[in-house]
Amino acid sequence: MTAPVDSLPPGFLAALTEYVAIPSDSRSATPETMRAAAEWLAGRLSWAAGRVEETDGFPVVRGEWLGAPGAPTVLVYGHYDVQPTGDLAEWHTAPFELVVDGPVLRGRGVTDDKGPVLLVLAMAEALLAERGGLPLNVKFLLEGEEEIGSPHLPGYVRAHADELAADLVISADGAMWRPGEPSISIASKGLVALDIEVTGAAEDLHSGRYGGTVANPVHALATVLASLHAADGSVAVPGFAEGVAELSPQRRAEIDAVPFDDEEYRVAVGVPELFGEAGYSTLARLWERPTLEVNGITAGGKYTVIPHRAVGHVSCRLVGQQDPERVVAAITAHVTALAVPGVEVAVRADPGWVPAYRIEPDHPAVLAARDALAEVYPGHPVLLAVIAGTLPATTLFESALGAKTLFFSFATADEKHHAPNEFMRISRIGEGMRAWAALWDRLATTTEGTR
Amino acid sequence: MTAPVDSLPPGFLAALTEYVAIPSDSRSATPETMRAAAEWLAGRLSWAAGRVEETDGFPVVRGEWLGAPGAPTVLVYGHYDVQPTGDLAEWHTAPFELVVDGPVLRGRGVTDDKGPVLLVLAMAEALLAERGGLPLNVKFLLEGEEEIGSPHLPGYVRAHADELAADLVISADGAMWRPGEPSISIASKGLVALDIEVTGAAEDLHSGRYGGTVANPVHALATVLASLHAADGSVAVPGFAEGVAELSPQRRAEIDAVPFDDEEYRVAVGVPELFGEAGYSTLARLWERPTLEVNGITAGGKYTVIPHRAVGHVSCRLVGQQDPERVVAAITAHVTALAVPGVEVAVRADPGWVPAYRIEPDHPAVLAARDALAEVYPGHPVLLAVIAGTLPATTLFESALGAKTLFFSFATADEKHHAPNEFMRISRIGEGMRAWAALWDRLATTTEGTR
Ligand SMILES: [Zn+2]
Ligand SMILES: [Zn+2]
Numbered sequence: 001m002t003a004p005v006d007s008l009p010p011g012f013l014a015a016l017t018e019y020v021a022i023p024s025d026s027r028s029a030t031p032e033t034m035r036a037a038a039e040w041l042a043g044r045l046s047w048a049a050g051r052v053e054e055t056d057g058f059p060v061v062r063g064e065w066l067g068a069p070g071a072p073t074v075l076v077y078g079h080y081d082v083q084p085t086g087d088l089a090e091w092h093t094a095p096f097e098l099v100v101d102g103p104v105l106r107g108r109g110v111t112d113d114k115g116p117v118l119l120v121l122a123m124a125e126a127l128l129a130e131r132g133g134l135p136l137n138v139k140f141l142l143e144g145e146e147e148i149g150s151p152h153l154p155g156y157v158r159a160h161a162d163e164l165a166a167d168l169v170i171s172a173d174g175a176m177w178r179p180g181e182p183s184i185s186i187a188s189k190g191l192v193a194l195d196i197e198v199t200g201a202a203e204d205l206h207s208g209r210y211g212g213t214v215a216n217p218v219h220a221l222a223t224v225l226a227s228l229h230a231a232d233g234s235v236a237v238p239g240f241a242e243g244v245a246e247l248s249p250q251r252r253a254e255i256d257a258v259p260f261d262d263e264e265y266r267v268a269v270g271v272p273e274l275f276g277e278a279g280y281s282t283l284a285r286l287w288e289r290p291t292l293e294v295n296g297i298t299a300g301g302k303y304t305v306i307p308h309r310a311v312g313h314v315s316c317r318l319v320g321q322q323d324p325e326r327v328v329a330a331i332t333a334h335v336t337a338l339a340v341p342g343v344e345v346a347v348r349a350d351p352g353w354v355p356a357y358r359i360e361p362d363h364p365a366v367l368a369a370r371d372a373l374a375e376v377y378p379g380h381p382v383l384l385a386v387i388a389g390t391l392p393a394t395t396l397f398e399s400a401l402g403a404k405t406l407f408f409s410f411a412t413a414d415e416k417h418h419a420p421n422e423f424m425r426i427s428r429i430g431e432g433m434r435a436w437a438a439l440w441d442r443l444a445t446t447t448e449g450t451r
Numbered sequence: 452m453t454a455p456v457d458s459l460p461p462g463f464l465a466a467l468t469e470y471v472a473i474p475s476d477s478r479s480a481t482p483e484t485m486r487a488a489a490e491w492l493a494g495r496l497s498w499a500a501g502r503v504e505e506t507d508g509f510p511v512v513r514g515e516w517l518g519a520p521g522a523p524t525v526l527v528y529g530h531y532d533v534q535p536t537g538d539l540a541e542w543h544t545a546p547f548e549l550v551v552d553g554p555v556l557r558g559r560g561v562t563d564d565k566g567p568v569l570l571v572l573a574m575a576e577a578l579l580a581e582r583g584g585l586p587l588n589v590k591f592l593l594e595g596e597e598e599i600g601s602p603h604l605p606g607y608v609r610a611h612a613d614e615l616a617a618d619l620v621i622s623a624d625g626a627m628w629r630p631g632e633p634s635i636s637i638a639s640k641g642l643v644a645l646d647i648e649v650t651g652a653a654e655d656l657h658s659g660r661y662g663g664t665v666a667n668p669v670h671a672l673a674t675v676l677a678s679l680h681a682a683d684g685s686v687a688v689p690g691f692a693e694g695v696a697e698l699s700p701q702r703r704a705e706i707d708a709v710p711f712d713d714e715e716y717r718v719a720v721g722v723p724e725l726f727g728e729a730g731y732s733t734l735a736r737l738w739e740r741p742t743l744e745v746n747g748i749t750a751g752g753k754y755t756v757i758p759h760r761a762v763g764h765v766s767c768r769l770v771g772q773q774d775p776e777r778v779v780a781a782i783t784a785h786v787t788a789l790a791v792p793g794v795e796v797a798v799r800a801d802p803g804w805v806p807a808y809r810i811e812p813d814h815p816a817v818l819a820a821r822d823a824l825a826e827v828y829p830g831h832p833v834l835l836a837v838i839a840g841t842l843p844a845t846t847l848f849e850s851a852l853g854a855k856t857l858f859f860s861f862a863t864a865d866e867k868h869h870a871p872n873e874f875m876r877i878s879r880i881g882e883g884m885r886a887w888a889a890l891w892d893r894l895a896t897t898t899e900g901t902r
Contacts, residue, residue, distance in 0.1 A: 027754075086655070086752070175660070189659055193755070202721025204537065204870045207744040208640055208768050208840030209626070212736035213716070215684065215726035218745040218763075222676035229670055233663075233793075265664070270653025270759075275666035275793030282664050291662035294669040295756055300747025301537065302764040303478070304644070305869055307746070308721075312669075313753040317659050342684075342726030389659030418657045418756060 004103045004426040012122055012429065013105075015044065017098040019114050020107040026058060026081035026148045034058040034144050037080045041142055044121050047128060048140060057152035058144030062163075065124070066137045071444050073137040075166035075403065077393055078117035078173050079146035082109030083418045090420035104415075104423040111411040111424035113173045116432065117142060119410060120172050123433040127440075135444035139166055143393070146173065147418075149191075149352030150392045157400045168365050168443065169397045174387050174409035175417065179425065182373040183383035185407040186361055189290070190318030191390035192327050192353035196224055196335060197311045199344045205306040214306065215342025218299045221310040224335055224345060225294055228314075234277035235292045235316075239330035243321035247280070247288055255284050258383060268414065287386035291317045292331075317388060324353035357394040357405070365406040368446050372438035376431050389417075408439060455554045455877040463573055463880065464556075466495065468549040470565050471558040477509060477532035477599045485509040485595050488531045492593055495572050498579060499591060508603035509595035513614075516575070517588045522895050524588035526617035526854065528844055529568035529624050530597035533560030534869045541871035555866075555874040562862040562875035564624045567883065568593060570861060571623050574884040578891075586895035590617055594844070597624065598869075600642070600803030601843045608851045619816050619894065620848045625838050625860035626868065630876065633824040634834035636858040637812055640741070641769030642841035643778050643804035647675055647786060648762045650795045656757040665757065666793025669750045672761040675786055675796060676745055679765075685728035686743045686767075690781035694772035698731070698739055706735050709834060719865065738837035742768045743782075768839065775804035808845040808856070816857040819897050823889035827882050840868075859890060 005013060023029055024037035035052065041061045042050040048063035061080065066073070085095045085108055093099045095108035105115065127134055141164060143153050157164060177183040198217040205214070230236040260283045266274050276285045294314050300307030316327055332347040359366060361384050370382045387407060394405040410432030416422045456464060474480055475488035486503065492512045493501040499514035512531065517524070536546045536559055544550045546559035556566065578585055592615060594604050608615060628634040649668040656665070681687040711734045717725050727736045745765050751758030767778055783798040810817060812835050821833045838858060845856040861883030867873045 084754070090654070191659070191755075195753075200722050203541070203867070203872070205720065206840060206864075206869045207742070207746055207766055208642070208838070209864045209868065210720065210737070211742035211744050211768050211839060212684075212727050212740050213725055213733050214720055214722045215724075216744050218748060219676065219680055219684075222673045222745070222763075225670065225673035226677035233666065233670075269656065269661065269665055271651050271665045271793060272795060273666075273793050274664055276663050285663035286661070289663050291658070293658040293662050293667050293755075293757055294673070294751075295658055296751025296753055296758060297669060297748040297761070298753075300745075300764070301535075302646075302747055302749070303535065303869070304642075304744075304766050305537075305746050306744055310748070312673075313751070315658055315755050317662050342722060342724050344723060387659070388662060389657060413657075413660045416654070417660065418754070419655045421654070 005100045007430050008426065009122055009126065012118070013100070016105065016110070016115060016118055019118060020098040020110055021096050023096045024081050024109070024144065025084050026145050027084050031058065034081065038144055041080050044118070045140060047125060048138065055152040055156040060144065060156060061140065061142040063140040064138065065134055067133050068135065068137050071136040072167040073139065073165070074443060075139045075141055075164055075169045076120055077169055077171045077405070078142045079113045079144065080142055081144045081147050082112065082114070083147050086420055092421055103427065104425055106421065106423045108422050110422055111415040112417040112422065113146070113411070115424045115429060116172045116409045116411050119429050119432045120436055123436045126433070127437060135440050139164060149350070151352050153393060154396050154400070157396055161400050164401055166401065166403050169401070169403050169405040171391060171393070171405050171407050172409055173391055174407040175411040175413040176409065177383060177385040177413055179412050179414065181380045181383060182377040183385040184366060184369050184373065185385050185387040186366060187356065187358040188387040188389065188391045188394060188407070190322060190324060190354045190356040191315060191392070192318065192324040193315040193350040194328060194331065195311050195313055195348045196221065197309065197346045197348065198224065199309050200306070200342065201308045204300070204308050207304040207306050210306055216306050217310040217343050218307055220340040220343045220345065221297065221299065221312055223340055224338060225312050227334070227338060228292055232278040233275055235290065237292070237330050237334040239333070240292065240327060241290060242326060243323060244290055245320050247284060251288065252284065255281065255287065258283060286388050288319060290319050290322055317390065319356045322356065324355060352392065354390055354392040355395055357391070359404050359406065363404060364446050365404065365443065368442040369406055369408055369439055371442055372435050375438045376435045408436065456551045458881050459877065460573055460577065463569070464551070467556065467561070467566060467569055470569060471549040471561055472547050474547045475532050475560070475595065476535050477596050478535050482509065485532065489595055492531050495569070496591060498576060499589065506603040506607040511595065511607060512591065512593040514591040515589065516585055518584050519586065519588050522587040523618040524590065524616070525894060526590045526592055526615055526620045527571055528620050528622045528856070529593045530564045530595065531593055532595045532598050533563065533565070534598050537871055543872055554878065555876055557872065557874045559873055561873055562866040563868040563873065564597070564862070566875045566880060567623045567860045567862050570880050570883045571887055574887045577884070578888055586891050590615060597843070600801065602803045604844060605847050605851070608847055612851050615852055617852060617854050620852070620854050620856040622842060622844070622856050622858050623860055624842055625858040626862040626864040627860065628834060628836040628864050630863050630865065632831045632834060633828040634836040635817060635820050635824065636836050636838040637817060638807065638809040639838040639840065639842045639845060639858070641773060641775060641805045641807040642766060642843070643769065643775040644766040644801040645779060645782065646762050646764055646799045647672065648760065648797045648799060649675065650760050651757070651793065652759045655751070655759050658755040658757050661757055667757050668761040668794050669758055671791045671794045671796065672748065672750065672763055674791055675789060676763050678789060679743055683729040684726050686741065688743070688781050688785045690784070691743065691778060692741060693777060694774060695741055696771050698735060702739065703735065706732065706738065709734060737839050739770060741770050741773055768841065769807045771807060773807065775806060803843065805841055805843040806846055808842070810855050810857065814855060815897050816855065816894065819893040820857055820859055820890055822893055823886050826889050827886045859887065
């Protein structure tokens with residue numbers, strides 16, 4: 001019997017092990033560590049003039065193979081940065097040590113986005129070795145700030161728009177929706193993050209010696225946060241949903257046709273019951289409805305103080321035509337209108353907000369991708385899904401390069417992206433390599449080359 | 452011109468510097484560090500057979516001078532442990548380095564309770580040197596777990612009740628109410644601490660990939676916490692106030708007669724406005740009303756997750772006949788009745804709860820203390836105040852030793868106990884030494900010795 005890991009192409013595991021070992025957490029790593037990850041990745045792109053280029057933040061990795069004159073050009077997008085590990089105590093293996101565990105590989109970044117990028121490079125090298133060339137022209141743009149909202153990518157892409165010009169962007173970032181079937185994401189939600197900060201006294205106060213005389217910022221923050229949602233979990237901020245279209249009966253029917261087992265999902269997630277906005281199925285909420293989630297609270301500690309400051313960290317996932325700036329304004333107005341007594345309340349948006357993104361289901365690239373997946377997963381219908389997560393680069397590529405983005409990732413959404421114990425299914429790597437090759441072959445004939 | 456620090460008795464500053472330098476934070480220090488603090492303190496008690504004795508937790512420091520046969524016996528209580536430093540970035544000086552800063556001494560523990568204990572020892576040594584003896588018999592019990600709720604003190608005191616027997620306990624822990632006048636605390640609030648823990652999924656979830664499908668434990672916690680208070684800040688938990696007597700017109704009048712400037716207090720604390728239960732003055736709320744404060748929240752982080760767990764850390768300050776156990780039951784019942792959907796909610800009380808304590812204003816010890824303070828602070832009326840904080844040992848001494856506790860501390864309540872930048876007024880040290888000597892002289896003649 002062969003182990004799943006034996007199915008990997010020669011050298012792949014060793015390469016991914018080296019790559020995961022570079023702790024390129026863009027929130028806390030040093031510039032030297034980030035550069036080491038970029039240099040490592042550029043080294044894998046030597047067949048495409050791979051190189052590290054400066055931005056105003058962490059560098060990008062660039063490369064191109066333009067040996068198919070007259071054929072279309074695709075720009076492959078991905079990222080080499082990873083999420084923070086969070087609490088190390090919650091990890092069952094060392095986060096920066098690639099571990100082979102039966103059918104999966106474990107490690108921070110293995111599925112977001114180191115594995116899914118590396119399989120594209122391995123596929124291209126294999127094609128070059130086999131055929132002596134690629135079916136179309138390929139450019140690469142692999143950034144180091146995706147997990148912090150790509151703050152310097154817009155400036156870089158706009159400044160290098162001519163060099164990056166392509167007929168289509170293909171994102172190796174993103175994720176298949178579920179492990180059991182192939183899927184293509186035709187939309188991603190937008191994102192706006194903000195802090196709600198409540199300030200009381202000049203310093204923390206002893207809860208006995210001052211209790212009862214002043215407002216407690218933690219109570220005030222709880223009041224503010226509790227006001228943001230209705231009892232059913234829908235967002236209760238007036239104006240928040242501006243730009244969100246009512247779900248059409250057709251879209252509702254499409255979603256209802258997708259096989260989805262609420263109970264199976266509940267058990268997988270490990271919650272006592274599913275929960276959310278009344279009048280929408282679980283999948284409709286996930287794919288089509290905007291959310292406002294409090295991601296954490298920073299306030300005091302366990303012991304007997306009245307903290308002088310309490311901060312709620314909030315992120316909103318946007319859909320349709322929601323305007324991030326207006327969402328922030330709506331939340332600010334709502335919080336201000338509460339007029340919580342005895343404290344100051346401020347809303348501060350993080351930079352780097354992103355509107356929602358969509359590619360039409362009948363776009364030629366989506367059709368090509370469906371065909372490619374059908375070839376690799378025979379007998380499985382290809383679902384058209386939504387990335388409820390956010391890929392900030394998509395709207396940028398549309399505005400700066402005039403190119404649509406096709407999501408074509410072989411990560412799977414349940415692989416603990418952004419959480420402890422991130423993993424990637426080994427089977428997806430070979431499947432992904434075959435599918436990318438099939439996609440490129442199809443795009444070479446169905447997409448019009450304009451350069 | 453002499454600096455305030457020059458008024459200290461010889462050797463006092465050097466001793467307190469050594470003592471503060473031992474970081475005896477009972478929440479995080481090693482047993483070795485705690486023992487070092489105890490040994491240091493026992494060394495200052497060599498004239499009273501000072502020694503370190505084992506408990507089931509951090510040791511206590513004991514000592515006694517029993518050279519006044521027929522005179523009463525007092526038991527001096529205090530503690531050698533200190534609060535955690537909290538965020539070091541908020542400290543203006545190194546917490547465990549005693550700093551002389553004009554009229555104050557700065558450092559963690561300097562006023563709670565290292566300075567107020569050390570001044571008693573310095574006073575007793577001075578009396579012995581001057582007079583060759585003390586006016587009464589003195590025992591010492593200085594514990595190392597006050598800041599964590601004295602979990603092992605009851606067992607120790609009950610096991611050593613005969614050795615600790617005294618006519619009166621005098622607590623060097625506590626605080627004068629304000630810097631401008633002398634005061635004696637005739638009551639302290641009780642304390643019960645608990646965690647409210649909300650649990651959702653098995654692990655943290657990506658807020659995009661799962662948002663909208665499950666309840667967010669942080670939202671649920673906000674809903675729970677927001678339900679604990681009414682709009683005016685009073686506690687809204689049914690049954691919480693059982694055992695709290697209505698404020699008598701006489702007590703209301705007494706409190707109203709105490710000079711207290713709301714605006715001055717507001718500015719000192721640094722809040723935009725004072726806040727609390729309707730129908731009670733600021734001082735009435737502080738001294739006579741129970742409180743429920745959320746001291747902090749542990750939930751997620753800044754980034755895009757739905758945390759799987761959110762915990763509110765709560766402490767209640769009790770008055771009158773409130774029963775800590777029934778308070779916990781009332782909060783549990785209230786939280787359970789909310790039936791917040793999609794999550795599990797648990798209430799877990801910390802061990803070591805304490806009921807409220809009171810000594811009558813006409814108790815002979817209170818009268819002696821008023822006289823002693825009047826001697827040290829001529830022309831200042833002595834206020835009878837309430838320690839809105841909690842001194843768990845008091846109810847223990849009453850039940851185990853049959854002795855009332857007189858609070859006689861020369862800390863002041865505004866000296867940032869339990870917060871960054873703790874300090875103690877240098878002037879209180881000399882005043883405290885004189886007052887303790889005067890108190891002992893008075894107690895020697897007015898309190899009946901029973902041993
Ligand atoms: Zn990613
Ligand atoms: Zn204390």
